[in-house]
Amino acid sequence: MSPGTILAAPDQGTIASPALWSITVAALILLLAIDIVLTRRPHEVGMREALAWSVFYLVLPVGFGAYLWGVFGTGVAVEFFTGYVVEKSLSVDNLFVFMxxxxxxxxxxxxxxxxxxxxxxxxxxxxxxxIALGAAALQSGTWAFLLFGVVLIVTAAKVLKGDDQHVDIDSMRSVRLLRRFIPVTADYRGFRLVVREQGRLAITPLALATVAVFATDIVFAVDSVPAVYGVTEDPFLVFATNAFALLGLRALYFVLRDVLTKLRHLNYGLGVILAFIGVKLVLHWAHGLWAWVPQIPTLASLGVIIAVLITVTLTSLYADRRTASAAGGGDEAGRVRPLEREPVDP
Structure with a gap:
């Protein structure tokens, strides 16, 4: 029996064997450890470094998708690439809030x-x-598809409505709680999160920023996991698409930090994508009850998602050029930014 056959041995509800799960998680931990080592010295990331790491983290999912294609076939590979594109597009919104x-x-x-x-x-x-909670919900019945679909459609409606939400640090419960019970230093102390001052433990502003970022992660997890479950029901593929999309975020941030504010129509594109996947989930749920209800193929979903992303990118660039021409290149008034979600604390 070849190694590829061992790794391809399917488990219940997933293509992945325990060996493939173990290798994937081990590789993820290794990559995170490398990131920690590389960032141990404070330094400003230049464009060349950011581009190099962005290309590296783009090659990884392409290679993994090629492996899935060769071992499991076209259908699994298409599900992976579609889920990856969905997660990567949603992660750009994540980056904007991080910024x-x-x-x-x-x-x-x-x-x-x-x-x-x-x-x-x-x-x-x-x-x-x-992902684990979603898998458990799907195993309990098809009602989970309806629930996930409704969540995504409601989220899409909020995005398309364009509510003006901004990050308000002072309103975040987790930040207020930390400030109330733990002293906060007046300045940053390198990478240190906790220091000792005058015999008392105190946290640095870096710790507050980390808590705030973690709080926003909860909001994005609520949206992104149901979205990728709309592409594939396999928990392993859901985990893999999330992991590959998130791994390259640090480098991608430094590549796109000056570009993000120019993608004024990105929020509309993300809203359309979320609504589309929400409808796809509802149709999938309805098809289980009434066979005549049509379903949206995964390959068609990939085409729609890519078309939406290309469209909003082109329209954003065109609108930005028109604004620059009309205002002499310096007027930012009226710019519609990508979705600015208010962080929600657990």
Whole structure:
């Protein structure tokens, strides 16, 4: 029996054998450990470094998808790539909120990558929890598809409505709680989260920023996990798409931090994608009850998602160019930013 056959041995409800799960989790931990080592020295990330790591984290899912294609066939690979595109597009919104938080806490540029790394680790842990809960819900009955679909449609409606939500640090319960019971230093102390001052333990602003980023992770996990379950019911593929999408966020942040504010129509695109997947889930639930109800194929879903992302990117660039021409290139008035979700504390 070949190694590929061992790894391909299917388990109940998933393509992955325990061996493939173990290898994937071990590789994820190794990559996070490498990130921690590389960020141990505070430094501002340059564009060349950010681009190199972004390309690396783009090649990884492509190679993994090719492996799935060769071992499990076209259907599984298409589900993986579709889920990855969904998660990656939603992670751009995640990055925008991270950018607002880093600005609100005045995090020094040389410390930003460590805060982002903490946020990614927190997001991975939360996604794993939500993925397990989602898998349990799906095993209990098809009603979970209806629930996930409604959640995504409601979220899409809020996004498309364009509610003006901003990050308000002082209103976050977790931050207020920490400030109430633990002294906070007046300045940053490198990567240190906790220090001792005048015989008492105190936390640094870096700790507050980390808590705020972790709180936003909860909001995004609620949306992203049901979204990818709309593409595949396999918990392993759901976990893999989330992991690959999140791993490259730190590097992608430094590549896109000056571009994000120019994608003024991104929130509408994400709203359309969430609504589309929500409808797909509802149709899937209804098809289980009434066979005549049509379903949306995964390959068609991939085409729709890519088309939406390309469309909002082009329209954003066109609108930005028109605004710059009309205002002499310096007027930011009327710009519609990507979704700014108010962090919600657990």
């Amino acid at each position: 607002l938080l880093l600005s609100a806490f005045a995090v020094p540029h040389e410390l930003a990558q460590r805060v982002l790394l903490y946020g990614i680790v927190g997001a991975l842990v939360l996604r794993a929890v939500f």
